Amino acid sequence: MSVALFTLGGTISMAGSHRLTGDDLTAAVPGLDRLGHQVEIQDVEKIPSGDLTAGRLLEVVDAASKAVTAGAAGVVVTQGTDTLEESAFLADLVWPHPQPLVFTGAMRNPTLAGPDGPANLLAALRVACSPAARDLGVLVVFQEEIHAARWVRKTHSTSTATFISPNTGPIGHVVEDRVRVLTRPPRLDGVQGSAEPAELENIRVALYTVTMDDDGVLLRGLADTHQGLVVAGFGAGHVPAKLAPVLGELAARIPVVLTSRTGGGSVLRGTYHAPGSETDLLRRGLIDAGFLDPYKARILLRLLLATGGLTELGCFAE
Structure with missing residues (x-):
């Protein structure tokens, strides 16, 4: 063999x-x-x-x-x-x-x-x-x-x-x-359907890393040019309060996935409640990425958009 x-x-x-x-x-x-x-x-x-x-x-x-x-x-x-x-x-x-x-x-x-x-x-x-x-x-x-x-x-x-x-x-x-x-993690179900390379090339998903005192001006018009957005937030999934409504408006038009920029750990779901917290952002329509890092979240979202698999968005937080 x-x-x-x-x-x-x-x-x-x-x-x-x-x-x-x-x-x-x-x-x-x-x-x-x-x-x-x-x-x-x-x-x-x-x-x-x-x-x-x-x-x-x-x-x-x-x-x-x-x-x-x-x-x-x-x-x-x-x-x-x-x-x-x-x-x-x-x-x-x-x-x-x-x-x-x-x-x-x-x-x-x-x-x-x-x-x-x-x-x-x-x-x-x-x-x-x-x-x-x-x-x-x-x-x-x-x-x-x-x-x-x-x-x-x-x-x-x-x-x-x-x-x-x-x-x-x-x-x-x-x-x-x-x-x-030494350990056998269970395989998650793959993305259903198939994406032709040419179709995938036409799907634009932006990756935006949040920084201190971020006003979100770079996000203006993004929903007109991209089909999705991944946000790399602070810590467990936080952004400056003034950025939260900007992301909420984008989430009303395109899928916006919330990840952590830290490189390890999970986005939280309900620990913090201030404006710009993970609870606030999820309430505004952002999608919890769980343990998935920003780069992989972008890969997954792009593939889901290319295959019409947006009903599988829950797999981000698995």
């Missing part, structure tokens, strides 16, 4: 002006011959992850799905780390298979001392092949840690330990070449 590898560029494949192919990447992995599965390589395109689009990612997920249908034990995708957490979560929302779909990459390119790409790729391939990783949805593997796509975050600009899951920690590890899954 084989495991499929899709390469999308990024730091893991940057060797100066030369971009490494999947064959180059696997040739640099020690011990790959002991994987026990043939690696079927598909080089997609070599672009920075900041230039990836949701539509392009859905095309890769579709190709990965076809590889699994054809018999692959699992799939690994390599890409740049800048948008990896968003790519993995988007894939998780539409991935229908029990076989693992694993995202990985590198923080240190192959020209530097101690590049982390080979170790990350080997660990990711082991997870993709492992029966223990089935039925866990899309995963992110870095530093021999296994993270659920729903919770993982990039938290440091240069550290090789940049990927963590602030609210849960990793769900498993790769130890002595063995995949050890």
Whole structure:
């Protein structure tokens, strides 16, 4: 049985002006011959992850799905780390298979001392092949840690330990070449229906981070140009009092999702009651995102708008 590898560029494949192919990447992995599965390589395109689009990612997920249908034990995708957490979560929302779909990459390119790409790729391939990783949805593997796509975050600009899951920690590890899954979070239902890449590209969802003394002037006219808005509020979901009516007016026209800008923890529902508090904002029509961070909330809202799945907005707070 084989495991499929899709390469999308990024730091893991940057060797100066030369971009490494999947064959180059696997040739640099020690011990790959002991994987026990043939690696079927598909080089997609070599672009920075900041230039990836949701539509392009859905095309890769579709190709990965076809590889699994054809018999692959699992799939690994390599890409740049800048948008990896968003790519993995988007894939998780539409991935229908029990076989693992694993995202990985590198923080240190192959020209530097101690590049982390080979170790990350080997660990990711082991997870993709492992029966223990089935039925866990899309995963992110870095530093021999296994993270659920729903919770993982990039938290440091240069550290090789940049990927963590602030609210849960990793769900498993790769130890002595063995995949050890320590906890199995239940898979949530994915987004129903399908979004064509072209349809998704036409959906605009803004992300607005609230700051001290924010008057909301940048939000003027947003409902005329965008189909949705994600608000990254203070703490447990708070904004300045003068911003609350502005957000309420927007929520009367387009879906507005309330998240926390902190990077960890949940939006509250009924602890604070002052103007601009979470209780006030939810009463004005904003949607509680629960533990979902702003970047993933934007991915989910955009996909729901593209598939006509707005009746599923309650899944934000699960």
